[in-house]
Amino acid sequence: MVIKRDIHLKRLIASMHNGLIKVVTGIRRSGKSYLLRELFKNYLIEYGVKDNHIIELDLENRRNNKYRDPDALIEYIDSKIVDDDMYYILLDEIQLVSEFEDVLNSYLSIKNADVYVTGSNSRFLSKDVITEFRGRGEEIHITPLSFAEYSSAHPEMESYKVLQEYLTYGGLPYVCTEPDEQKKINYLQGLFEKTYITDIKERYHIRGVEVMDELLNVVASCIGGLTNPSKIENTFRSVKEIKLNQNTVKEYLEMLEDSFLITRCIRYDIKGRKYIDTPQKYYFEDLGLRNARIGFRQVEETHLMENLIFNELRLRGYLVDVGVVQTRTKDANGAYRRNQLEVDFVCNRGSERVYVQSAYRLPTEEKRKQEMASLLKINDSFRKMIITEDLIKRHMDENGVEWVNVYDFLKSEKL
Numbered sequence: 001m002v003i004k005r006d007i008h009l010k011r012l013i014a015s016m017h018n019g020l021i022k023v024v025t026g027i028r029r030s031g032k033s034y035l036l037r038e039l040f041k042n043y044l045i046e047y048g049v050k051d052n053h054i055i056e057l058d059l060e061n062r063r064n065n066k067y068r069d070p071d072a073l074i075e076y077i078d079s080k081i082v083d084d085d086m087y088y089i090l091l092d093e094i095q096l097v098s099e100f101e102d103v104l105n106s107y108l109s110i111k112n113a114d115v116y117v118t119g120s121n122s123r124f125l126s127k128d129v130i131t132e133f134r135g136r137g138e139e140i141h142i143t144p145l146s147f148a149e150y151s152s153a154h155p156e157m158e159s160y161k162v163l164q165e166y167l168t169y170g171g172l173p174y175v176c177t178e179p180d181e182q183k184k185i186n187y188l189q190g191l192f193e194k195t196y197i198t199d200i201k202e203r204y205h206i207r208g209v210e211v212m213d214e215l216l217n218v219v220a221s222c223i224g225g226l227t228n229p230s231k232i233e234n235t236f237r238s239v240k241e242i243k244l245n246q247n248t249v250k251e252y253l254e255m256l257e258d259s260f261l262i263t264r265c266i267r268y269d270i271k272g273r274k275y276i277d278t279p280q281k282y283y284f285e286d287l288g289l290r291n292a293r294i295g296f297r298q299v300e301e302t303h304l305m306e307n308l309i310f311n312e313l314r315l316r317g318y319l320v321d322v323g324v325v326q327t328r329t330k331d332a333n334g335a336y337r338r339n340q341l342e343v344d345f346v347c348n349r350g351s352e353r354v355y356v357q358s359a360y361r362l363p364t365e366e367k368r369k370q371e372m373a374s375l376l377k378i379n380d381s382f383r384k385m386i387i388t389e390d391l392i393k394r395h396m397d398e399n400g401v402e403w404v405n406v407y408d409f410l411k412s413e414k415l
Contacts (some may be wrong), residue, residue, distance in 0.1 A: 001177060003153050005031060007315060008142045009039050012116070015140065017086070021104050021133055022116040025124060026142035027260045027285055028195055031173050032118040033058075033092050035142055040116070044088055053087050055080045060093040070099045074106060077113075086112050095119040101132050108136055141260075144286045145171035146315055147308065147410040153177065159407045163389075167304045168296070170288020188292035192216075196289075200259050211244060215252050219262060219282050220293040224303040226267075226279040226322075229253065253282070260285050265310065268321040268346050270355075270378055281322055283307045301389075305406065306344060306358040309387055312410060313356070318347040323355060325377045341374035347415070353382040354415055360389050375401055385415075 012035070015022050024032045037056060044054055055077055057064055067073045081087050089107065094100045094117040107113040119129070130139045145153075151162050153176050169175045169184045172191075178184050197209050206212060218235055219227075229246040232253075236244040256262045263283050267276040284290035287304055313320050323343030328336045345356040355378060359371045375384040376399055385402040387409050396402050409415075 001153060003145065003149055003173065003176070005035050005039055005142070005145075005149065007146070008035055008140065009043065011140050012036075012040050013043065015138055017114055018138065019108065021108070021137040022114075022140055023124075023130060023133070023137050024116065024118045024140045024142060025129060025260070027144070027289075028120055028199070029172050029174060029191065030142050030144050030286075032120070032142055034173070036090055036116055036118055037092055041090060049086075049088060052080070053085055054090065055087055056090045056092075058092045059096045068096045068098070070097055070103045073097055073103055077107070081110070081113065084112055086114060089113055089115045091115070091117045093118065093120060095124055105133065105136060143171075143311065143315055144288075145173060145176055146312060147171070150176050151411065163407070167287055167301060167308065168291060168299055170286040170291070172286060172288060175288055184288070185292065185296065188288045192289060192292055196259070196261060200255055203259070204255055211242065211248075212252055212255075214242065215249065216256070216261075216293050219253070219256070220284065220290050221298060223283055223290060224281060224306045226281060228279040231279065261289070263310075263314070265320060265322050265345075267324050269324050269326065270343065270346065271326055275321075276324060283310045285311070302358075302360040305360050305389065309356065309358045309406075309409075310345065313345060313347050313415075316349075316415065318349045318354075318415075321346045321348075323374070325374045327377055341377060343374045343378070355382060355384045357386045359386055362386075362388050362390055372399065372401055375399075 012022065012024075024036055026032050037058070041054060041056065045051070057067055057073075057076075059068060067076055077089060094104070097103060100117075104115055104117065107115050118124070130137050147163070147166050150166050150171050151157075151159070154162055157165075169181075169188070172188070174187055175184050178187065197212065200206065200212065201209055214236065215232070218232055229249040232249045233244055233246040236242045236249075253262075253264070257264055261284065263285065265281040265283060267280065268274075269276055284307060287307060290307070291299060310320060323346040325341040325343060327339045327341060329339055331337055343355050344358045347354045347356055355375055357371050357375060359367075362368050362371065371386055375386070378384065383402065384400060385404060387404050387406050389406050392403055392405050394402070394404050394408055
């Protein structure tokens with residue numbers, strides 16, 4: 001089964017011949033090797049590149065063990081470059097090569113060499129891997145399958161069934177293609193327990209992972225909710241009966257962010273045009289991993305859809321913040337009080353801005369007004385949008401607010 005990863009493939013294509021080392025990053029099992037050695041290689045062949053000008057190595061393959069030696073790898077690649085035409089060097093699992101930075105940097109001065117690599121150890125599963133190349137590398141971050149990509153693998157299923165499955169099991173490629181639900185669950189839980197936590201432990205030299213485990217459970221339980229290290233510290237003290245300094249909480253949260261498992265979304269005062277440091281929201285890179293973390297017990301569609309929309313917006317290249325609208329209202333005694341209304345997402349991409357509300361269901365007029373309240377308090381001309389699971393036709397109301405069904409949003413290439 002071929003699942004197109006067009007967004008990520010286009011980013012790789014756009015980076016061709018830019019003189020930098022292209023480093024494909026992402027959580028384990030998100031499809032890095034497939035993107036590079038299948039989809040991108042096929043594109044190169046269709047583009048007209050000859051097979052003998054694509055130098056490809058899977059360094060995880062035992063048969064290529066000798067090329068894990070840096071000098072042997074350089075000798076092999078050099079032996080393949082025999083003319084002045086462009087060569088494309090595709091190296092999978094480059095972290096298995098000792099001193100790989102020196103190897104890759106050696107090809108930056110060769111004008112007819114274009115280098116692409118993937119890696120899967122704790123260093124490559126980190127946002128700071130690109131610093132290894134001191135400004136001579138470009139990160140191409142790959143995410144789990146989007147809803148549209150996931151749906152393309154299940155054309156026989158109705159959209160609402162695909163959405164329910166996606167919200168529950170997420171978008172890792174194996175999960176998408178495995179029909180047995182128990183195998184999906186076992187796979188996701190095993191990844192967390194045997195792989196992701198181990199990667200973090202190795203990278204940051206954590207002796208015990210009990211606190212990290214508990215922190216992940218807390219964060220997974222409050223996706224879409226405002227929180228901060230101090231609040232989490234209090235949760236540990238009162239609920240878990242564990243004493244944990246908020247500075248330690250902050251460090252652990254940064255480790256989880258750095259490892260691509262979660263993403264922090266900070267608040268932005270729309271009228272005041274300034275950022276508010278705390279509290280923030282956290283979302284998971286993959287919904288299946290989030291649900292596996294808490295044993296598939298808290299599958300709240302409202303919060304999961306919010307996480308889904310957040311991931312989709314970022315995939316489309318938007319910088320996403322939580323919006324805050326400061327208002328003044330008069331109480332029964334005639335006194336003015338300050339209130340804060342929340343806009344789920346403030347989305348910026350270049351000069352474009354869109355305000356987005358995630359509303360799983362809007363069963364009553366009161367609920368509709370509640371979701372619109374913050375948007376109507378924003379006095380600018382940028383687009384304002386409400387995304388709902390309700391089966392409505394895309395339209396703009398008399399207040400200039402766009403109403404969009406979540407299926408149309410997820411399957412459309414444009415916001």
